[in-house]
Amino acid sequence: MSNMADYTKEINKRRTFAIISHPDAGKTTLTEKFLLYGGAINLAGSVKGKATARHAVSDWMEIEKERGISVTSSVLQFEYGGCCVNILDTPGHQDFSEDTYRTLMAADSAVMVIDGGKGVEAQTRKLFKVCVMRKIPIFTFINKMDRDANDTFDLLDEIEKELGIATCPMNWPIGSGKNFKGVYDRQEKCVITYSDTEKGTKEGISTRIAMDDREVLCGHIGETFMEQLEGEIELLDGASAEFDLDKVGSGDLTPVFFGSALTNFGVEIFLQHFLKMAPPPLARRADIGLIEPAEREFSAFVFKIQANMNKAHRDRIAFMRICSGRFDANAEVKHVQGGRVMRLSQPQQIMADERKILSEAYAGDIIGVFDPGIFSIGDTVCMPKDQFCFEGIPTFAPEHFARVRQLDTMKRKQFVKGITQIAQEGAIQIFQEFNTGMEEIIVGVVGVLQFDVLKYRLENEYNVEIRLENLPYEYIRWIENTDIDLKALTGTSDMKKIKDLKGRPLLLFVNEWSVGMTLERNKGLVLSEFGRS
Numbered sequence: 001m002s003n004m005a006d007y008t009k010e011i012n013k014r015r016t017f018a019i020i021s022h023p024d025a026g027k028t029t030l031t032e033k034f035l036l037y038g039g040a041i042n043l044a045g046s047v048k049g050k051a052t053a054r055h056a057v058s059d060w061m062e063i064e065k066e067r068g069i070s071v072t073s074s075v076l077q078f079e080y081g082g083c084c085v086n087i088l089d090t091p092g093h094q095d096f097s098e099d100t101y102r103t104l105m106a107a108d109s110a111v112m113v114i115d116g117g118k119g120v121e122a123q124t125r126k127l128f129k130v131c132v133m134r135k136i137p138i139f140t141f142i143n144k145m146d147r148d149a150n151d152t153f154d155l156l157d158e159i160e161k162e163l164g165i166a167t168c169p170m171n172w173p174i175g176s177g178k179n180f181k182g183v184y185d186r187q188e189k190c191v192i193t194y195s196d197t198e199k200g201t202k203e204g205i206s207t208r209i210a211m212d213d214r215e216v217l218c219g220h221i222g223e224t225f226m227e228q229l230e231g232e233i234e235l236l237d238g239a240s241a242e243f244d245l246d247k248v249g250s251g252d253l254t255p256v257f258f259g260s261a262l263t264n265f266g267v268e269i270f271l272q273h274f275l276k277m278a279p280p281p282l283a284r285r286a287d288i289g290l291i292e293p294a295e296r297e298f299s300a301f302v303f304k305i306q307a308n309m310n311k312a313h314r315d316r317i318a319f320m321r322i323c324s325g326r327f328d329a330n331a332e333v334k335h336v337q338g339g340r341v342m343r344l345s346q347p348q349q350i351m352a353d354e355r356k357i358l359s360e361a362y363a364g365d366i367i368g369v370f371d372p373g374i375f376s377i378g379d380t381v382c383m384p385k386d387q388f389c390f391e392g393i394p395t396f397a398p399e400h401f402a403r404v405r406q407l408d409t410m411k412r413k414q415f416v417k418g419i420t421q422i423a424q425e426g427a428i429q430i431f432q433e434f435n436t437g438m439e440e441i442i443v444g445v446v447g448v449l450q451f452d453v454l455k456y457r458l459e460n461e462y463n464v465e466i467r468l469e470n471l472p473y474e475y476i477r478w479i480e481n482t483d484i485d486l487k488a489l490t491g492t493s494d495m496k497k498i499k500d501l502k503g504r505p506l507l508l509f510v511n512e513w514s515v516g517m518t519l520e521r522n523k524g525l526v527l528s529e530f531g532r533s
């Protein structure tokens with residue numbers, strides 16, 4: 001664009017990534033160590049580390065306080081090595097929600113933290129699926145090498161088989177647990193020796209010993225490990241995938257690093273390599289084609305809406321990922337779906353108890369703005385003269401379902417209003433029996449905690465009491481065919497036909513076998529795990 005200032009430099013500095021892991025793999029510890037290296041510019045939401053001063057600051061909802069967990073996602077920003085890093089944190093609890101998935105829609109790459117003693121776990125598997133759908137680069141950090149870890153080849157094999165992504169170890173661990181000696185850097189052909197005396201501080205004293213310096217190295221790691229390492233390197237060079245940055249970029253190959261976040265070993269090496277390989281803000285698909293970050297003025301899309309950020313104000317915050325250009329708080333922008341030109345109110349770097357009002361931000365950054373109830377997930381904001389919509393955010397398949405019973409039928413109106421609003425924010429999805437209206441409501445959630453959140457919010461914000469009856473379904477599928485005769489559809493006995501608020505038909509199943517059976521019995525039927533928003 002000719003009249004647009006050149007923001008390329010600022011934009012290219014940005015690295016916006018999400019960390020995915022199963023609870024307890026060490027995501028929080030790793031994030032804290034990252035912050036040791038970079039001067040944290042903005043701490044938003046929570047890093048829940050107990051040992052640090054940067055305590056969980058998120059108490060947006062009583063329920064979070066009661067359970068001591070973070071229900072919501074947060075963002076951290078820091079500078080390191082000439083990069084401006086945005087880390088999108090995801091709830092650390094097992095009962096994660098659709099927000100966890102949506103956060104991945106705002107990231108340009110992902111870091112997957114795996115516990116070396118546990119391997120690939122359930123939550124990683126789920127989040128990984130979304131990364132694959134988006135084809136973003138995924139970097140793997142195998143953590144807790146200071147504890148007994150599984151065999152390294154087995155770990156890589158598991159990632160390849162379970163997740164279906166090729167692996168390329170960038171370094172290689174020597175022993176684990178009490179016998180953890182360090183890692184072999186495949187590029188530099190040297191060993192970085194392990195020491196846990198630097199726990200909690202920046203790395204510095206670990207020594208590098210060249211592989212050629214066999215005698216010195218033997219002195220450090222011992223003859224047995226030396227021989228083992230030599231054998232493994234040979235195997236590795238012959239058998240593992242070649243490093244290929246293009247394949248990393250398309251999400252077909254994951255570079256793997258080993259380390260110990262707790263003892264701060266291997267973290268800075270990982271960060272350095274990661275920042276070199278991770279992409280700057282990526283182009284985003286819109287209805288007019290790809291929107292390139294540096295070639296267009298400000299545009300953003302809403303990926304999350306959070307109610308009750310501040311209990312005293314009962315406010316709603318819309319979180320936006322800036323996709324192009326520079327955001328100027330004083331300039332007018334257009335909310336495309338609402339057809340309105342306006343100034344974004346109280347733009348802020350997402351803060352929990354201390355919100356920082358900001359005046360500018362760039363593509364790659366995340367901002368939170370006050371939402372008077374006009375934004376929906378997936379909405380586009382751009383310059384007043386522009387007109388386009390970013391591709392919608394998919395609706396992720398809930399895995400838990402319950403029928404909602406309202407206890408006081410006199411409060412029907414509040415109930416419908418409350419549950420509809422909460423659904424609009426995307427915390428829950430609501431469905432109806434196929435042949436009835438709003439009198440029978442089925443709610444679906446990605447994590448069971450959302451049931452409690454729903455109950456709590458309806459009681460506290462709308463003064464409506466409900467009872468939830470759990471339903472046995474675990475699989476939901478959107479019907480992709482537009483010309484299907486639903487009455488003629490023959491499923492299994494456990495299959496249930498429902499519809500969403502827009503009247504689109506969906507199917508619920510108790511197990512995956514039934515999904516397959518139904519597909520077999522109805523030739524031409526196309527079912528999808530992701531819905532369209």
Ligand code: G4P
Binds near residue numbers: 025030
């Ligand atoms: P999460 O955010 O992925 O849920 O994990 P988090 O960082 O909270 O780490 C979970 C537990 O694992 C913590 O122990 C943490 O100290 C420990 N941990 C993280 N990285 C490493 C590592 O590299 N090596 C070892 N040995 N442990 C690690 P905790 O007992 O639950 O908490 P705390 O009492 O230590 O704070």
